[in-house]
Amino acid sequence: xxxxxxxxxxxxxxxxxxxxxxxxxxxxxxxxxxxxxxxxxxxxxxxxxxxxxxxxxxxxxxxxxxxxxxxxxxxxxxxxxxxxxxxxxxxxxxxxxxxxxxxxxxxxxxxxxxxxxxxxxxxxxxxxxxxxxxxxxxxxxxxxxxxxxxxxxxxxxxxxxxxxxxxxxxxxxxxxxxxxxxxxxxxxx
Amino acid sequence: xxxxxxxxxxxxxxxxxxxxxxxxxxxxxxxxxxxxxxxxxxxxxxxxxxxxxxxxxxxxxxxxxxxxxxxxxxxxxxxxxxxxxxxxxxxxxxxxxxxxxxxxxxxxxxxxxxxxxxxxxxxxxxxxxxxxxxxxxxxxxxxxxxxxxxxxxxxxxxxxxxxxxxxxxxxxxxxxxxxxxxxxxxxxx
Numbered sequence: 001x002x003x004x005x006x007x008x009x010x011x012x013x014x015x016x017x018x019x020x021x022x023x024x025x026x027x028x029x030x031x032x033x034x035x036x037x038x039x040x041x042x043x044x045x046x047x048x049x050x051x052x053x054x055x056x057x058x059x060x061x062x063x064x065x066x067x068x069x070x071x072x073x074x075x076x077x078x079x080x081x082x083x084x085x086x087x088x089x090x091x092x093x094x095x096x097x098x099x100x101x102x103x104x105x106x107x108x109x110x111x112x113x114x115x116x117x118x119x120x121x122x123x124x125x126x127x128x129x130x131x132x133x134x135x136x137x138x139x140x141x142x143x144x145x146x147x148x149x150x151x152x153x154x155x156x157x158x159x160x161x162x163x164x165x166x167x168x169x170x171x172x173x174x175x176x177x178x179x180x181x182x183x184x185x186x187x188x189x
Numbered sequence: 190x191x192x193x194x195x196x197x198x199x200x201x202x203x204x205x206x207x208x209x210x211x212x213x214x215x216x217x218x219x220x221x222x223x224x225x226x227x228x229x230x231x232x233x234x235x236x237x238x239x240x241x242x243x244x245x246x247x248x249x250x251x252x253x254x255x256x257x258x259x260x261x262x263x264x265x266x267x268x269x270x271x272x273x274x275x276x277x278x279x280x281x282x283x284x285x286x287x288x289x290x291x292x293x294x295x296x297x298x299x300x301x302x303x304x305x306x307x308x309x310x311x312x313x314x315x316x317x318x319x320x321x322x323x324x325x326x327x328x329x330x331x332x333x334x335x336x337x338x339x340x341x342x343x344x345x346x347x348x349x350x351x352x353x354x355x356x357x358x359x360x361x362x363x364x365x366x367x368x369x370x371x372x373x374x375x376x377x378x
Contacts, residue, residue, distance in 0.1 A: 111300055112301060122353060123353040152345075152346035152349070152365065153346075156341075156348075156349035156350070157342075159349055159352075160340070160345035160348055160349055161341075161345070163308055163348075163352075164309065164312040164348070179372070
């Protein structure tokens with residue numbers, strides 16, 4: 001499992017991984033998902049197909065790995081001056097990104113692989129981002145909901161509706177955020 | 190799309206569908222999911238593979254159809270004497286079934302097919318069951334949360350945790366149900 005968490009940066013293994021990931025992303029951008037194959041990715045990345053089979057086993061696993069990597073946050077949550085504002089801004093952006101065509105494809109790829117490692121890493125990324133917002137709020141002495149309450153009360157409905165129904169509009173995302181704050185503020189009062 | 194909602198009961202098409210579904214379920218019970226193929230299902234069902242290809246297109250679509258059919262509720266929600274009790278009993282059973290090995294496989298099959306029809310039918314089944322409970326509660330003059338609040342506040346976290354984290358325990362399911370009632374009761378007071 002160490003490899004899934006990323007090999008030693010700069011090593012040969014890390015360079016191979018980066019180039020295979022890049023090749024997969026490029027092909028996914030250029031052609032239909034159903035046409036992407038391991039031999040095509042290998043040719044694009046300049047490695048042999050057996051390098052890919054050895055490391056990832058099968059296409060589903062590689063595409064899940066690529067999707068998880070793309071879902072890794074590349075910035076700190078925007079600062080708005082309050083924990084509530086930060087969470088709202090972050091949740092709105094999350095809902096928009098995940099319900100886009102690319103977002104849906106990434107979620108699907110993550111869920112299509114065997115095992116729970118990929119989905120859990122995605123959940124972990126959301127946790128990390130919310131923890132950053134919570135840390136700032138705490139430093140300002142604000143009341144802030146705990147992370148699991150936010151996962152169940154805000155993130156879960158966003159993803160559930162994308163997967164099983166229709167994506168929530170931003171107004172509804174706003175009322176989910178208001179809901180988790182209402183509970184914690186009532187408790188604090 | 191009419192066929193996906195089920196052909197005329199008793200007709201030839203309905204008999205073929207029932208026998209293909211039964212064959213797929215039997216094979217899934219006997220062998221590893223990765224070994225199940227359309228030719229095997231066709232042989233088991235006593236139809237030609239082309240009958241299956243013509244109707245379902247590919248294995249993913251057929252398995253999604255079988256999974257959706259298995260997720261269709263086969264009983265009314267248990268009556269406990271109150272809407273809150275009924276919802277709690279139903280949600281606990283739902284959480285247990287969905288987090289079981291078979292439940293996880295069915296969710297995965299439903300999400301693996303192209304298009305949103307299968308997942309939406311699953312969401313529709315949950316809606317129908319909750320509507321039955323809501324109707325009984327209304328007839329008794331009880332305060333009861335609206336269905337979308339229950340989808341977001343109870344069903345969404347149950348499925349989100351199964352897919353992306355760890356399945357929720359029954360205690361947490363109970364507090365999610367309590368949460369949707371707390372909000373609606375406060376509003377009514």
